[in-house]
Amino acid sequence: MGNPLGVHALVWTGGWAPEDAELAISSTAKAGFDLIEIPALDPSRIDIADTKQRLDAHGLKAGFSLGLTFETDINSEDPACVERGRATLMSALEVARGVGSSYLGGVLFGALAKYPAPVTDRARANSASVIKELAQEAARDDIVVGLEFVNRYESNLLNTVQQTLDYMDVVDEANVVVHADVYHMNIEENGFRKPLLLCGDRLGYVHIGESNRGYLGQGTIDFDEVFEALADVDYTGPMTFESFSSAVVDPQLSNTLAVWRNLWSDSMDLATHARAFISDGMQRARDTRGQRAQ
Ligand code: MN
Numbered sequence: 001m002g003n004p005l006g007v008h009a010l011v012w013t014g015g016w017a018p019e020d021a022e023l024a025i026s027s028t029a030k031a032g033f034d035l036i037e038i039p040a041l042d043p044s045r046i047d048i049a050d051t052k053q054r055l056d057a058h059g060l061k062a063g064f065s066l067g068l069t070f071e072t073d074i075n076s077e078d079p080a081c082v083e084r085g086r087a088t089l090m091s092a093l094e095v096a097r098g099v100g101s102s103y104l105g106g107v108l109f110g111a112l113a114k115y116p117a118p119v120t121d122r123a124r125a126n127s128a129s130v131i132k133e134l135a136q137e138a139a140r141d142d143i144v145v146g147l148e149f150v151n152r153y154e155s156n157l158l159n160t161v162q163q164t165l166d167y168m169d170v171v172d173e174a175n176v177v178v179h180a181d182v183y184h185m186n187i188e189e190n191g192f193r194k195p196l197l198l199c200g201d202r203l204g205y206v207h208i209g210e211s212n213r214g215y216l217g218q219g220t221i222d223f224d225e226v227f228e229a230l231a232d233v234d235y236t237g238p239m240t241f242e243s244f245s246s247a248v249v250d251p252q253l254s255n256t257l258a259v260w261r262n263l264w265s266d267s268m269d270l271a272t273h274a275r276a277f278i279s280d281g282m283q284r285a286r287d288t289r290g291q292r293a294q
Contacts, residue, residue, distance in 0.1 A: 002279065002282065002283075003206075003230075003235065003236055003237060003238060003239045003282060004034040004035055004061070004237070004238045004239075005032075005033050005034055005035070005238070005239055005240070005241075005275055005278055005279060006028075006033055006034060006035035006036060006037050006063065006238050006239065006240035006241065007028050007031065007033050007036060007037070007240060007241045007271050007274070007275070008036075008037045008039075008065075008207075008240060008241065008242045008243070009024045009028075009036055009037060009038050009039060010039065010242075010243075010244055010248055010250055010253065010254075011241070011243055011248065011267050011270060011271050012024040012027050012028070012248065012267050012271075013248060014248050014249045014250035014251070014253075014254065015250070016038070016045055016046055016047075016051075018047065018050055018054075021047075021050065021051055021054055022054055024036060024038075025054045025055060025058050025060055026054075026058055027267065027268060027271070028058075028060060028271075029058040029059065029060050030268070031268060031271040031272050031275055032272070032275050033060070033271070033275060034060070034061060034238075035060060035061040035062060035063055035238060035240070036055075036060055036061075036062050036063075037062070037063045037064070037065055037240050037242075038051070038062050038063070038064050038065075039064075039065055039066060039250065039253055040064045040065065040066045040092045040095055040096075040104075041066045041067065041250075041252050041253060042252065043066075043088065043091040043092045043094065043095045044091065046095050046099075048094075048095055048098035048099055049098075051099050052098065052099045052100060055099065055100075061101070061102075062099055062101045063101055063102075063103035063104075063105065063205070063238065063240070064092060064095060064096045064099075064101055064103065064104050064105075065104070065105050065106035065146075065148070066088075066092050066106045066107070066108065067106050067107035067108075067111065067112025067113075067154075067256070068085050068088060068089075068107065068108070068110060068111050068112065069111055069112070069113065070111050070113055071084060072084045072085040072087075072088045072111075073085055073110055073111040074086060074089070074109065074110060074126055074127045074130040074131075075109060075110025075111065075119065075123045075124065075126065075127040075155075075156075075157050076110075076123050076126065077120060077122045077123050077126070079126075082126045082130060085130065086130045086133070086134075089108060089130065089134050090134070090137065092104060093134060093137060093138055093143065096138075096143055097141050097143065101143070102142060102143055102144060103143065103144050103146060103205065103238070104138060104143055104144070104145055104146070105144075105145065105146025105147070105148055105179045105205050106146070106148050106179070107148055107150055107154065107155055108131060108134065108145065108146075108147065108148075109127045109128075109131055109147055109155075109157055109158060109167070110123075110127055110155055110156075110157045110158075111155070112150070112154050112155065112256055113154065113155075113256065114153045114154065115155070115156035117156070118156055119156045119157045123157075124157060124167075127157060127167075128167060128170045128171050131145065131147070131171050131173075131176065132171045132172070132173055135171065135173035135175055135176050136173060138175060139173070139174075139175045142175075143175070144175050144176075144177055144204055144205075145173075145175055145176045145177070146176075146177050146178070146179030146204055146205040147164050147167065147168065147176065147177070147178060147179055148179035148180075148181055148184075148205075148207070149161065149163060149164045149178075149179075149180075149181075149184060149188075150181065150184045151183075151184045151187040151188055152187070152188065153258075154184075154256075154257075159184075159188045160188050160189060160195065161178060161180065161185075161189065161195035161196075161198050161199055162195070162198065164178050165178065165198065165199070165202065168202065177202060177203065177204025177205060177237075178199045178202050178203045178204060178205075179204065179205040179206075179207070180195075180196065180199065180203060180205070180206050180207070181206070181207035181209060181242070182206075182207065182208060182209060182221055182223075182226050183207065183209035183210070183211065183213060183221075183242070186211050186220070186221050191222075191225065192221075192222065192225045192226045192229055193225050193228070193229040196226070196229035196230060196233060196235075197229060197232065197233060199233065200233055201233070203233065203235055203237065204237050205237055205238050205240070206230065206235070206237065206238065206239045206240070207240055207241075207242045208223075208226075208239055208240065208241050208242065208274070208278055209241070209242040209243060210243070212263060213242070213243055213244045213245075213257075213259070213263065214243060214245065214263030214264055215243075215263070215264060215270060215273060215274075216241070216273065216274050216277040216278070217277060223277075223281055224281070224284075224285070226281075227281040227282050227284065227285035228285045228288065228289070230282065230285065231282065231285035231286045231288075231289045232289060239278055239282070241271065241274040241275070241278065243263070243264070243270060243274070244257055244259040244263075245259065245261070245262055245263040245264045245265070246259055246260060246261055246262045246263075247262050247263075247264060247265045247267075248267065
């Protein structure tokens with residue numbers, strides 16, 4: 001039994017007009033993936049019926065992800081700002097629900113941006129209270145809410161697994177999971193094994209990305225350690241490949257993520273390589289584990 005494997009839409013295109021959606025969805029299916037992750041930073045940009053029809057036609061599932069902005073930051077002391085963020089998250093949830101997706105994740109808990117100051121208790125409490133409400137609303141359609149902790153330059157609230165688990169204890173909703181991204185873990189954690197074991201069955205979604213966000217295996221991330229830890233916690237959830245290059249640009253997301261360089265130009269070669277890399281790596285890790293158990 002393997003993990004459902006996915007790819008982020010920005011490997012294919014930065015837009016979501018019908019022709020972009022068709023390119024991204026058909027290419028994801030052609031590369032052999034089970035799901036596509038569609039960015040929903042602006043949920044109003046996504047045509048729900050059109051997206052659902054194309055996913056069904058290609059037999060693919062979708063997950064949705066977004067990060068908030070300083071205008072819509074729920075990790076804020078300003079009630080108006082928190083309310084705008086709540087509205088954005090609820091619209092994103094509507095999109096996920098409409099398309100029939102069972103996953104909404106990302107930097108849902110605050111702005112995806114470099115904060116000018118540390119988090120405050122009141123801002124954190126505002127964030128947790130909105131996420132609790134979002135999770136309760138999502139639970140009505142069995143939608144899982146994933147908290148993607150990110151590096152210090154992209155959030156001041158959740159940078160590590162431990163912080164994410166502590167925050168989840170405050171939110172206290174069963175459909176909230178850890179969304180671990182090894183690119184961010186590589187910056188903030190002491191390693192991969194310990195924090196992934198710490199997640200245990202609270203881990204619900206994994207982003208696989210290289211240290212420079214390019215081809216897997218060409219950077220410094222110890223993927224054997226990552227895959228072996230995931231095998232050891234019997235992780236059977238989605239693993240989605242994330243990679244960004246200036247070759248494919250989303251005006252909102254690319255600049256936020258500081259995608260300035262061209263790390264690849266052939267999306268299909270990149271994606272098929274990544275799929276095999278993840279699938280083979282997980283198989284190897286499970287075999288190693290099986291041999292140890294004998
Ligand atoms: Mn990620």
